[in-house]
Amino acid sequence: MAAGIDKRAGAAAARVAVFPLPFQGHISPMLQLAGALHARGLAVTVLHTAFNAPDPTRHPGFSFVAVPDAVPATVPSNGIAKILALNAVMEASGHVRDALASLMAEEDEKPRLACLVIDSTLTAAQKAAAGLGLSTLVLHTGSAACFRLFRSYDMLHDKGYLPSTESNLHLPVKELPPLQVRDLFDPSKLPNKEIGQKILDLATQTTTNSSGAIINTFEALEAHELEMIGHELQTIGIPAFAGVLERGMIERAIRKLMEEDEGAKVRERAKTLKEKAQLCLESSGSSQVAVDKLLGSSISQAKILRHFLSGEAAKAGQERLRRRVVLFPLPFQGHLSPMLQLAALLHERGLAVTVLHTDFNAPDPARHPELGFVPIHEAFPGADIVTQLLALNAATEAPFRAALTRLLRDGDDVACAVVDGQCYAALRASAELTLRTDSAATFRSMLAFPRLCDDGYDVPIKGKSTEFCSQINPVEDRLDELVPGLEPLRVRDLIRVDGSNTDALCDFIARVADAVRSSASGVVINTFEAIEASELAKIHRELSLPAFAVGPLHLLSPAAAAEQCLHAPDHSCLAWLDAHSLRSVLYVCLGSVACVMFEEMAWGMACSGVPFLWVVRPGSVHGIGEEVLPPLPDGVDEEIRNRGKIVAWAGLPREKSWRTQPLVRSGRIPAGTRR
Structure with a gap:
């Protein structure tokens, strides 16, 4: 201090x-x-x-x-x-x-x-x-x-x-x-x-x-x-x-990434992934083909959601000329953005789109005039993320069903609903497609979680040589063990939600997996075949459902829809980046529910000697309000001078980035930087 x-x-x-x-x-x-x-x-x-x-x-x-x-x-x-x-x-x-x-x-x-x-x-x-x-x-x-x-x-x-x-x-x-x-x-x-x-x-x-x-x-x-x-x-x-x-741990990690051979290899792998992503976006690329299949085999021929209605109201909707898709995102930045990007993509392909959304973190309809928006009113609890997700599902199931019923009674030809993979209650209510905003490998680990628990892989480790911990209380000498049936995933790669009750986490994951197995007609995943072909094949085999790899959505969607964020982007970082040499700036941006140990991270980056662009999301620092950036610790500003820049949200042109947030200008910021 x-x-x-x-x-x-x-x-x-x-x-x-x-x-x-x-x-x-x-x-x-x-x-x-x-x-x-x-x-x-x-x-x-x-x-x-x-x-x-x-x-x-x-x-x-x-x-x-x-x-x-x-x-x-x-x-x-x-x-x-x-x-x-x-x-x-x-x-x-x-x-x-x-x-x-x-x-x-x-x-x-x-x-x-x-x-x-x-x-x-x-x-x-x-x-x-x-x-x-x-x-x-x-x-x-x-x-x-x-x-x-x-x-x-x-x-x-x-x-x-x-x-x-x-x-x-x-x-x-x-x-x-x-x-x-x-x-x-x-x-x-x-x-x-x-x-x-x-x-x-x-x-x-x-x-x-x-x-x-x-x-x-x-x-x-x-x-x-x-x-x-x-x-x-x-x-x-x-x-x-x-x-x-x-x-000191942060400083060492930064130096390893930016200055040592291991970091160079990470950046080279990320460069290769970027090249593969570009290939999947071409007219005959795998993601374009997946979108065509999604439209042809799942949406155009999908079960129309008439099990909510009967009689004349159901017949009236069949006279509509344009089919409609209903989307329901989880109200966090990393889930809203890809869902709205998918909405724009489907609209561009000729579908009408209605977005059901919660009052919490509601999207701005004025930014999406081509889409319809219907609010789902809910009471959102202030608690740890797993408790929030369980409560959110309980609170939104009935209003989601009611909103969907109103759309059908109005005569809309609703082809299907696309529901965020975490919204298991809405998925059960609609029995349609689910969108996974994470990787195929992460999705498989969620599906396997109940099976691993049933097979005796307790949380946390109980001491048997074959048991491991799902990172709730990690044991260092087991973190690199391979997870049976999920190779090459290790224990350290499994789902981790810090600060949440273990039983509640297991309950939530089980509900998600059960809803997908019992209610989904297919799975839409924000990934692409060139990097997860094996995982996609396993998902299709295990679920007997089509798995559509339509990512990266922020590049596949129309340009106007690619940059979707809840906070106004700060474009001042562009001029600052132009003042630095190529591939020299570290980009740091944690997820939308992460909380930042601000002082230690600030000093770690300052002492590394590496130029950095740090996105400090509003509300991510304990004790600091949603509307202000936290002040730097004493001495940090003098240490970094013009070498570091902190913004509430980095707004970068889409053509300069390839990750799923509006982040990285690929020339200035090395690929593989910490997220």
Whole structure:
């Protein structure tokens, strides 16, 4: 944290604001942390409530800012009710936001405000900081074991440990050794169990939305707990302490890719793949042929979706001259783009196209005047991605069916529906084509996942020599084992969704595989035969369904449809790229649901010495709002100077790129760069 700090003449290059919960056991460790930061050269401002306010005269090195807290006198002066009331008042009044905005406005005269350190239960302060684009760190004043316990209550309920009973008090909690049930905090035993659950939810929410966690413990006492916390938080992109994702690891990976023989081989392979992709796009190329087959054998002769209707309404649709295809994408960037590209391709071939879409991440109809759009209204949960996908399927099945029924009642000659492969509920409702936006190999691994579990390939490894882990909790010496029946895939190549419950992930994958087998009439895959001919043949053989390799869709689709993104592209990177030599720039862009460990990645790229273009997707950095780019860590800007550029979304001409996002100008950015 001290990198880039100037200690000369007592000057501080940056400032940290801290905001403790106003109780003794929380104020003391927060002020002690403030002292440690101040001793490392940081300026410190303490935000505090009028209730239990600290004495500024005892801390002359800090500045203090009072935040009004008009908590009703009827609220008890201690306990959970006070914490909940403080949060409610601070969020409603906007006083925390005002105080932070005032501190940030002083940056011309005082050191820049780098971040806010808050108590784990001050969710209102975290929300205020996020709205201003200020990152937050969370201080947990208890032990590492307590920290893990507070984040595990959903699991404890799901596994039946809670609520506790007289008969299970001495039962070991095998997921949290050496704890027994009697060691757990049980909200159900409180006079008001609802507020007990609320305080647990506050602590979990604040940490999840922060940029990092600080724990008042030390390694010699809780080494195992800290290791487990490091893994658990790393899976959702939150550093618990320095070194969870080391900048040195990133720097070494960049140098290997850009400067060493291994990287040169990767780039050469990517160049070969690009050449093969160009061949498949020619008039007689495999992808063009696959589109013709899709139109001829699946759409023009597809089962018309009349099982929703009967009688005169069904007959009326047969008089329509133009057949219609209904598309339903998963509402994430990497799924919306190829679905809209497929829509444009089908429309160009003479079909009418209607896109059903959720309210969440809804596409802009004004950008696609040739397509019809019908919203599917849903309540989208804020949770880990697997929970979101399960909830989204549950929420959209009925409205999807209703929207499809309305289209048919209106007399549209709906030939078929093309549904995203993750939307298993909609696929069951329509019983038609499914679009896979990933590779054929990935699709096969999803289909095989239930079979592998049934065959004893447990998740995670249980210790048998033949068992492996599907990367939920990877074991290093097994990551390079071949997966039987999926060769040449290794364990490390299997599906991985960090930060999600293993059982929920298995349930989701099983539902996807079952829906494809029971309901799909065919599979459309965003790939091409030259690179996955063997996998495509196996899919056809295993499913007894046609598999249409129609990729890469962003090159096959009409030019106007190729660049589809939820965020406005930043074309300023073009002039910046032109200032660099050929094949010299590293391109970094993570997926649409990835969360970024921003500081470590920034320092890793800065220290590599390699020019880079980094797309930091809005919302991908914990604690930073959707509308702003996070500020660079202290010292990074000086280190990179003009060598690096960060944008919210890179807008590059289609003819200069070949990957599935509007990314890479092939001359300036080496093929095979990290995604």
